[in-house]
Amino acid sequence: MGAENTVLVVGSGQSGFQAVASLRDRGFAGRVVLIGDEPGVPYQRPPLSKAYLAGTAGIEQLHLRGEDFFAEKDIELVAGRVAAIDRPASRVRLEDGTELAYDHLVLATGSRNRTLPVPGADLPGVLTLRTRDDADRLRASLSDAEHVVVVGGGFIGLEFASHAGRPVTIVEAQDRLLNRVATPEISACFADLHREAGHTVLLGQGVSALHGDSRVREVELSDGTRLPADLVVVAVGVVPETTLAAEAGLPVDNGVVVDAHLRTADERIFAIGDCASFPCVQAGAATRLESVQNAVDQARCVAAAITGTPEPYASLPWFWTDQAGAKLQIAGLLSGADKTVVAGDRAAGKFSVLSFRDDVLIAVESVNKPADHIAARRLFAAEPKPAYADLEASEFNLKEHLKVASTRG
Template sequence: MAAGVVIAGAGQAGFQAAFSLRTEGYAGPITLVGEEAGLPYQRPPLSKGCLHGKQELDEIDLRPAAFYEKQNITLRMGERILAIDRDARRVYLADGEGLEYEYLLLATGASNRRLAGPGALYLRTRQEAAMLLTELEAAERLVVVGGGFIGLEVAAAATALERKVTVVEPQERLMQRAVGPIISEYFRAMHVGHGVEFVFGEGCTEIDDDGAVRLTNGAVLPADMVVAGIGVTPRAELAVAAGLSVANGIVVDEYLRTADERIYAIGDCASFPSRFAGGMARLESVQNAVDQARCFAEAVCGRPRPYDAVPWFWTDQFEAKLQMVGISQGFDCEVTRGDIGAGKFSVCYFREGRLIAIDSVNRPADHLAGRKLIAHGGTTVTPEQAADVEFDLKAAAQYLV
């Protein structure tokens, strides 16, 4: 059999790469290797729709089995690539079988950081979501460790089910890595308004046998259930073993290629140069996974282009739909647009006079305009204009392609 494209990892990025290779016209063999059994599935619903009873865990497959047959994509689910032989252009599965490749794509994702001891639940896989839902049935008091997106989505869902929730966040504010302080405070107040309690500036040192959570300040929080969402570690062990460069993810160039011209990396596991980050970036999002997968597929099909998509992300918590575009870190000016009290507003972030990011709460039009404005360098809107709701951001973005 001719060597084709082997994709390590069957999450959103790996799946999309296989799909995009076919839509771009790639005719060779495509093998998608995924650690988890079952068909490739979407992860966002695990902390969103599935926790609210709007989606079932067995209904979140990205595509049905027939799709892979029709597209001639070979699925190797429940299997794992253990090693790469770069000289022979071959990967080895756990059972010793070798697969030759023309191109190898590392879309290995990330794994959850874990607390030091046992006792906490985590949320990344369909199986973990099933466990969480099962435990949630009997639990009355939850402690969530980590006030990031996952932790807060779990807190909101559990509160909606009338569970008592306390969130422990070691930093001083919520979602600190991704949003500015105005948004953090809005979400804190909203969660408190729904009955969620917070402990800031403390971590979890251990979980007692009875489930109680011990904090760094000595306090003990009783709990029937502990969920930890404390960030991730990129899965780069294959790349390390193959001698590829790894620094907070597998290092790739603007074409998403490693130092080996036959090996690319995309999605949560890849560290890539980003003008939006002003340096190397590693992003954990559907948008990044999908857009990088397309970029990879085009490169394999002989149409390489630098990856340059605007980062965007979303989270749903209680009545707030938060949509983020751009990377706000390093802003030197922020303006608020809309009505915070009414729960419909955006925070626009500027650096050296350029619009670099917008976080929108229930203002989808600002978010969409932001995607265009920021892609174009953010030079066409001033902070004064952004703060003025009468100023039409959409119109300002319209003539930009």
């Protein structure tokens, strides 16, 4: 089989796995190689901060497929880290010196956790959560820890707090939780829920140092307060894993820069998932998203392009998180929102926040309202996008509006 028939995928996480599976689903008959630097078969990350952390899901529930799947589909799994891309020769080189030729190369290298740029950040007992190994380490540390401090009130930090099985202190530098990803209404709701669950939530407090001896003992906040801590979980966001692309001379700007078909500046190289910065239809700007939906849909888009049916990437972004006993689901993106409406029963903890830009619905955040989330995704899939006045006429009831819209359509 010639190199013209070879697709190499670098990174065997959510998007890399989906790319190779979708290539076979589409009947791609050439050589398919999935190269990953994490041990074992590809696995999914969401349970790491939820059921797997809580001990209610085992390792098998993490696996995206068993080994049989890869053998049946004739997908080669290569264990190792790609060290360099030789674009003129259309080859990659692994750290162990192995070289592999490609016809198409898919970069699915994901992201890595940001570190805390303060003294003491490397003390034993300061941990982070991205991989299965990280989750195993955290589970083991939780059983001995008396004082647990979570630095960062984003999705991962809050999910960790919710599934740690004990009260923790959450320290967030911004003045609200989920600042980057949710409206203030949702932030306030989850701050209440986490406090009711027994956690201490400190807002508007940076961390200036971590103190300890043979291990971490205290977290010093920006106002000088010192919190006792023998386990510190740093969850302050991620940076895209772009080194390979940058060193190969491909444009990088908060992610590997790709076009509407997820191609880099080199037409034989694509980038997908957490590592890719793509022209996002919904945001109207270059965007990088960190979600399973984005990883899966971008992988499918690239498989379609490689098998000769390219379509520009236009999937609706959606996201979910389980925390503090509640399910939050988000459809659409909040960028540029200039008006919000709360619909449903906020006091009973079952409601949605509808966000508008120029009087057009752009995002729906649903708390314990899965029917609203489904309705929102169906509404976003159709044209025209729902207008404020029309939704007002349906009293902001999304299911009702969907019925009216489908009668009209």
